[in-house]
Every structure is written in structure tokens, then in C-alpha cells.
Amino acid sequence: MEGFPYLESKESIQSYLESVAGGEGVGLDDLRLATTLDNRDKLASFRAKFCLPTISDICEGEKLAADSSQDCVYLTGNSLGLQPKGTKDLIVADLDKWAKKGVYGHFHDPVAWLPIEDIVVDESARLVGAKPIEVVPMNGLTVNCHLAMVSFYQPTKDRFKIVLEKDSFPSDFYAVQSQVNWHGYDPKEAMIVMAPREGEHFWRTEDVVQLIEEQGDSVALVWLPGVHYLTGYVFDMEAITKAAHSKGCYVGFDLAHAAGNVELCLHDWGVDVAAWCTYKYLNSGPGGIAGFFVHEKHAHNQQLPRLLGWWSHNRKTRFDMSNVLDLQAGAAGFQLSNPPVLECLSLKASLDVFADTSMRELTIKSRILTGYLEMLIEHYLTKEKRENVAADSSKYMTIVTPSDPKRRGAQLSLQFSFPVKEVHHQLASRGVVTDLRKDGHMRVAPAPLYNSFKDVWTFFKTLELTLK
Ligand SMILES: Cc1ncc(COP(=O)(O)O)c(C=O)c1O
CATH class of the missing domain: 3.40.640.10 (Type I PLP-dependent aspartate aminotransferase-like (Major domain))
Incomplete structure (x- = not known):
């Protein structure tokens, strides 16, 4: 398996992602890019070591807008990590x-x-x-x-x-x-x-x-x-x-x-x-x-x-x-x-x-995983990008986490130009778990131990829907 390079700057991460997309002949927001990245991920098998709730597990009693038998998209390992299968x-x-x-x-x-x-x-x-x-x-x-x-x-x-x-x-x-x-x-x-x-x-x-x-x-x-x-x-x-x-x-x-x-x-x-x-x-x-x-x-x-x-x-x-x-x-x-x-x-x-990996291996993946999330948001969901393409360009978001990978970990915090509670609720009803903190910060944390590039892509696509 190819694995990922150790990258130290935003620019090198973005150009790596662009070159993978270019090599596949797909756009940056194409699911096939996420699939290619998942296939290159040496840590991808770690996901199976954790209990992943399904959408219906976490959305009990909610009116669901998604197929509820699928795994949820769990992006709150910064709040409470998932249960390892060995725990019980x-x-x-x-x-x-x-x-x-x-x-x-x-x-x-x-x-x-x-x-x-x-x-x-x-x-x-x-x-x-x-x-x-x-x-x-x-x-x-x-x-x-x-x-x-x-x-x-x-x-x-x-x-x-x-x-x-x-x-x-x-x-x-x-x-x-x-x-x-x-x-x-x-x-x-x-x-x-x-x-x-x-x-x-x-x-x-x-x-x-x-x-x-x-x-x-x-x-x-x-x-x-x-x-x-x-x-x-x-x-x-x-x-x-x-x-x-x-x-x-x-x-x-x-x-x-x-x-x-x-x-x-x-x-x-x-x-x-x-x-x-x-x-x-x-x-x-x-x-x-x-x-x-x-x-x-x-x-x-x-x-x-x-x-x-x-x-x-x-x-x-x-x-x-x-x-x-x-x-x-x-x-x-x-x-x-x-x-x-x-x-x-x-x-x-x-x-x-x-014990089967190291913080260096996790950091290598984490930087590309979080960099991928950042790239999707910056290419499609910020104020400037929405003004060019969207019918309703008053709905956009800002990333309030450093763009330098050395000054951040797995978390991106987002602030919205419209009420964040509604976005949070819509994400949740589609099985995408994030959390909210003061001043309208939505925290999104793709944990490299169990989150996939497809998780990040699904989050992005679901978020895009909430802006419609
Ligand atoms: C930065 C920070 N400090 C302290 C705490 C409090 O932790 P505890 O309730 O385990 O004492 C938390 C809990 O989330 C935290 O995020």
C-alpha cells in the first residue's frame, strides 16, 4: 500500500491532494478522490477496531433524512472517542x-x-x-x-x-x-x-x-x-x-x-x-x-x-x-x-x-485528512466561493482554526453566516455527528484512528445540502 507522505505545510498538502485528484482525472469534490485516498491509507484497517454507531443508533426518535442502517459519520472524537471493540x-x-x-x-x-x-x-x-x-x-x-x-x-x-x-x-x-x-x-x-x-x-x-x-x-x-x-x-x-x-x-x-x-x-x-x-x-x-x-x-x-x-x-x-x-x-x-x-x-x-501505530503515523494521516476537509470547505463553502456559484450566497462559513498543519491537530472549527443550531440539527438528522461550543463554533474532528476520507466527503456533501 502506497501510504501518505509526511507533509509540513498547507501548500504541500493541497498540492498533494490536487495531484491525486489530477492523477485520477476527478474533481476535488468527487467521491472517487475520497475512495482513492482511503485506498492509500495505511491506517484504514484501524476503523474496524472500533464500534461505529449506525445512523439509527444515534438518531433514536429523530425523523431521519438518511438510510439509517449505515454507519454514522462520527466527527466528535475530540469530545468523546469511540469505543474500541476490545473494551467490553x-x-x-x-x-x-x-x-x-x-x-x-x-x-x-x-x-x-x-x-x-x-x-x-x-x-x-x-x-x-x-x-x-x-x-x-x-x-x-x-x-x-x-x-x-x-x-x-x-x-x-x-x-x-x-x-x-x-x-x-x-x-x-x-x-x-x-x-x-x-x-x-x-x-x-x-x-x-x-x-x-x-x-x-x-x-x-x-x-x-x-x-x-x-x-x-x-x-x-x-x-x-x-x-x-x-x-x-x-x-x-x-x-x-x-x-x-x-x-x-x-x-x-x-x-x-x-x-x-x-x-x-x-x-x-x-x-x-x-x-x-x-x-x-x-x-x-x-x-x-x-x-x-x-x-x-x-x-x-x-x-x-x-x-x-x-x-x-x-x-x-x-x-x-x-x-x-x-x-x-x-x-x-x-x-x-x-x-x-x-x-x-x-x-x-x-x-x-x-500500540500498533505511532503518533507520527497518525499525524501523517491526520494532516492529509484534515487538509482534505479544509480544502473542500475552502473550495466550495466560503464567502468568496459561494458568491460565485450559489443561489443563496448569504449562507457560508469561515474556518477558525489555523491553516498551518503544525499549529493544529485533527479539529477544524467552523463559524456560520446564519444560525448554526439549524445546521447542526440538519447534520444530526442525516447521521453526521459534530458538536457546538460557545460563540457559534461548530467543532469537526476527523480522528485519524477511525475516520475515513469518505466520512469527510459525506460531511462536506451533507453540509452543502444544509446551505441550499
Ligand atoms: C480543555 C479541557 N480541560 C478540562 C476539562 C475537564 O475535564 P474533566 O471533566 O475530565 O475534569 C475538559 C473537558 O472536556 C477540557 O476539554
């Missing part, structure tokens, strides 16, 4: 073990519960560019954001500020605000809320770096998303980390929309701390266990303030119950409770799928 077997086998072994299940194979976190550490670390000692599964994401700040937000009289961004996800905003309050500082003074330039949607790296250079002496922590939830914009985590460290600030990232979506090198970039949920691109299921990263340079730092529980203690002597702390090294020493076994297993089922 792992969970059911463990429920059986619990039924048969009771408390002895803690020590019994196939997966002993006591060291259960071990089953997801190595693969999680590989996916975020970390060493195993730097990663642990625990809690939910918001809890982990707080635990990150408990350790890495240690304000002093002169250095008490946190840099965050204007459209922070509410959990990040409230976590920062409440941590600042908790330490007795005034959020109005302590929160430096960065906005993009007037009239722009994204933060320019040079502006973020300049802000840190100018105000860094008073900053204790830079806390930003890796990938922005609303626009899909990828922050330049490496440059931001470098700038923050040069001013003596700690730096942490909420990687909810980054883990399993874009290539990360948390260890090499020197990021201090990070947290992510696993139910989006990592497909662990609703409310799945979250991930936590602490850089190796902090692995043996016993002075780092933290909250403790029995799972922070060395597992070899944990059951001595001595109450004399023997702290686990690395990220593991930030655990408080014994982990939820079923959640670790459901994450494991998905990581087993990732």
Missing part, C-alpha cells in the same frame, strides 16, 4: 474475576489489581513523549490540574502570578482562580489573562514569549492548553516552556485536546507538569481516568509540596501501614488513591490499538 471483553473478564475471586483479585492474573496502573503507563508515556517514570493515570483531569498547581504554584510576595489565556476552558479558569484565592491573593492581580491581538483568533507565539519576558519575574506558573478546545489551535509548547524557564517560572499544560491528537515531546521540551483526560482522542470512555505528567527532573524532589495519600507511598512497603512516608519516585508519587481498575482497563483497550 477486558471489562467483562475483570467483572468475572471480581465475581469469582473477590479480594484475591488484587493479586490474581490476568491483570492483578494492585499494580493496575502499570498496564497503561508505558504506552501513555510513549504517546505524550515522556519516560514511564514521568507518567501516571489517576483521578479526573480537573483534579489533576489542581494537583499540578498544588505542587507547581507556590506563590511568594514577588512571584505570585499565573499566566493563562482568555478563552480558557472553565476547569482551567476556575482551577487557577481558586488556587490564587486559596493562597490569599487577588485574582484580578494574580491572573494574567492573555488575549490574541485585536481581530485575530490565535495567540502569536512571539506575543506569548514577549509577555513572559516582560512580566515573567512576577510569574510563578504559566498554565496553558496544549491544543485550544474552541479553535483547535496548537500552542508552541516548546517555545513557551523555554521562555518561561528563562524567567524562572514553572510551566504546565492542560493536554485534554492534545493527547492522542498531536505529537508531544514533554520530556525533551522540559515541561514541568501536564494533565490530560483520556476520553477524547484516547477513547477510554466517558469519565475515563486522566493522565498526569511530572518531568523527571522533579522525580526525586521530596521538597516539592504536594497532597499525599497511601498510594503516594512506595508500593513495596505500603501495607506496612507505618505512617512513615516512603515517597514513590516520579509521577507515581502524586497518586492519592488506589486506581479505578475498570477505568484503567478501558484505557488499556484503547492503548492496545495505539
Whole structure:
């Protein structure tokens, strides 16, 4: 199978797509282009490893405008990933073990519960560019954001500020605000809320770096998303980390929309701390266990303030119950409770799928898949294009995600010149699943692990119908 090239610019992706279409002698919006791309896709077989709802599954009770026995077009892996087919077997086998072994299940194979976190550490670390000692599964994401700040937000009289961004996800905003309050500082003074330039949607790296250079002496922590939830914009985590460290600030990232979506090198970039949920691109299921990263340079730092529980203690002597702390090294020493076994297993089922590929392979496909979506929209559905061809040219859309593939992952966010709820509803009644967020953003996320080029083409054609 031919596979796709690794492409680094919008222009190279567009010219690749045009050359494939030219080679086939078909137009850019022809289904045959999608079919050719699917035939070239080395990851195409991964789709069969997931449970794909049919249109009738997801549109229960709706008046349907499509053949309901077909697979739906699922473009919301950025919100909740699809269920891997291996999940149910792992969970059911463990429920059986619990039924048969009771408390002895803690020590019994196939997966002993006591060291259960071990089953997801190595693969999680590989996916975020970390060493195993730097990663642990625990809690939910918001809890982990707080635990990150408990350790890495240690304000002093002169250095008490946190840099965050204007459209922070509410959990990040409230976590920062409440941590600042908790330490007795005034959020109005302590929160430096960065906005993009007037009239722009994204933060320019040079502006973020300049802000840190100018105000860094008073900053204790830079806390930003890796990938922005609303626009899909990828922050330049490496440059931001470098700038923050040069001013003596700690730096942490909420990687909810980054883990399993874009290539990360948390260890090499020197990021201090990070947290992510696993139910989006990592497909662990609703409310799945979250991930936590602490850089190796902090692995043996016993002075780092933290909250403790029995799972922070060395597992070899944990059951001595001595109450004399023997702290686990690395990220593991930030655990408080014994982990939820079923959640670790459901994450494991998905990581087993990732184990057969790599973030680089996924990125190669993702760039062409999302580039294909971008090309279809830009060629046919933007204001300029609609003015030339459409009977009703007042209906069009704008992409509010960067066009540079290095500054985005699998998500494109769209804004519409007319009420978006109606579009969303019409897509849903035709079995096309997207989601809506504030300010009329429709988020569309072709996940390279299970979405096909035909999915993207069907989305585009259905969207086109809603403009009629
Ligand atoms: C960027 C971001 N941060 C935090 C959260 C909150 O996650 P949780 O409810 O798992 O704590 C989400 C949830 O979608 C998110 O997208």
C-alpha cells in the first residue's frame, strides 16, 4: 500500500491532494478522490477496531433524512472517542474475576489489581513523549490540574502570578482562580489573562514569549492548553516552556485536546507538569481516568509540596501501614488513591490499538485528512466561493482554526453566516455527528484512528445540502 507522505505545510498538502485528484482525472469534490485516498491509507484497517454507531443508533426518535442502517459519520472524537471493540471483553473478564475471586483479585492474573496502573503507563508515556517514570493515570483531569498547581504554584510576595489565556476552558479558569484565592491573593492581580491581538483568533507565539519576558519575574506558573478546545489551535509548547524557564517560572499544560491528537515531546521540551483526560482522542470512555505528567527532573524532589495519600507511598512497603512516608519516585508519587481498575482497563483497550501505530503515523494521516476537509470547505463553502456559484450566497462559513498543519491537530472549527443550531440539527438528522461550543463554533474532528476520507466527503456533501 502506497501510504501518505509526511507533509509540513498547507501548500504541500493541497498540492498533494490536487495531484491525486489530477492523477485520477476527478474533481476535488468527487467521491472517487475520497475512495482513492482511503485506498492509500495505511491506517484504514484501524476503523474496524472500533464500534461505529449506525445512523439509527444515534438518531433514536429523530425523523431521519438518511438510510439509517449505515454507519454514522462520527466527527466528535475530540469530545468523546469511540469505543474500541476490545473494551467490553477486558471489562467483562475483570467483572468475572471480581465475581469469582473477590479480594484475591488484587493479586490474581490476568491483570492483578494492585499494580493496575502499570498496564497503561508505558504506552501513555510513549504517546505524550515522556519516560514511564514521568507518567501516571489517576483521578479526573480537573483534579489533576489542581494537583499540578498544588505542587507547581507556590506563590511568594514577588512571584505570585499565573499566566493563562482568555478563552480558557472553565476547569482551567476556575482551577487557577481558586488556587490564587486559596493562597490569599487577588485574582484580578494574580491572573494574567492573555488575549490574541485585536481581530485575530490565535495567540502569536512571539506575543506569548514577549509577555513572559516582560512580566515573567512576577510569574510563578504559566498554565496553558496544549491544543485550544474552541479553535483547535496548537500552542508552541516548546517555545513557551523555554521562555518561561528563562524567567524562572514553572510551566504546565492542560493536554485534554492534545493527547492522542498531536505529537508531544514533554520530556525533551522540559515541561514541568501536564494533565490530560483520556476520553477524547484516547477513547477510554466517558469519565475515563486522566493522565498526569511530572518531568523527571522533579522525580526525586521530596521538597516539592504536594497532597499525599497511601498510594503516594512506595508500593513495596505500603501495607506496612507505618505512617512513615516512603515517597514513590516520579509521577507515581502524586497518586492519592488506589486506581479505578475498570477505568484503567478501558484505557488499556484503547492503548492496545495505539500500540500498533505511532503518533507520527497518525499525524501523517491526520494532516492529509484534515487538509482534505479544509480544502473542500475552502473550495466550495466560503464567502468568496459561494458568491460565485450559489443561489443563496448569504449562507457560508469561515474556518477558525489555523491553516498551518503544525499549529493544529485533527479539529477544524467552523463559524456560520446564519444560525448554526439549524445546521447542526440538519447534520444530526442525516447521521453526521459534530458538536457546538460557545460563540457559534461548530467543532469537526476527523480522528485519524477511525475516520475515513469518505466520512469527510459525506460531511462536506451533507453540509452543502444544509446551505441550499
Ligand atoms: C480543555 C479541557 N480541560 C478540562 C476539562 C475537564 O475535564 P474533566 O471533566 O475530565 O475534569 C475538559 C473537558 O472536556 C477540557 O476539554
